[in-house]
Amino acid sequence: GENVEQHPSTLSVQEGDSAVIKCTYSDSASNYFPWYKQELGKRPQLIIDIRSNVGEKKDQRIAVTLNKTAKHFSLHITETQPEDSAVYFCAASGHSSYKLIFGSGTRLLVRP
């Protein structure tokens, strides 16, 4: 079955710097890769996703890149702000798969 590994487990950056979170997956048939943000005490919420037919997707300060050959994908946050502080989860799902497998999460702290 699918396995998703996420690194780092914690990340501390200065406000205004960039943050990068990386995930690797094991199932080469996986074709959908969402990222969820979970603020303290709240539910995970989808912030961006990418499908296997594209290599990069951007939405304002966040972007996701996908390398299918290496089976890894990354979340990039530029010009970080204190409100970006949260736990971020990557996930992967295969075509016709009814399971979404999550990584272990990255706790991002943006220092003012």
Added chain:
Amino acid sequence: EAQVTQNPRYLITVTGKKLTVTCSQNMNHEYMSWYRQDPGLGLRQIYYSMNVEVTDKGDVPEGYKVSRKEKRNFPLILESPSPNQTSLYFCASSLYRDHYNSPLHFGNGTRLTVT
């Protein structure tokens, strides 16, 4: 407002006392799922349902039961809770069973403590 509603938000119980956590969605979603969140382990799937009367095990189903008698409801049942089931639980739903075409929406979570 479109949402996934879980109840209760917090629950403290004792070992062996049966409990049910309710989950309801008002978006006519086909797919529903339960996850548990533990530090360092991320979100692990307990059970999922692709439609009414169709349920299947996720990665950590031991000690849990579910049912899907109506499209909107997907309760999680712990017949005999144990301390290792102390966790934060999330219900989630999506429009279609195939996540490629429909993102997962989460409820607000239920923090369960079993003593």
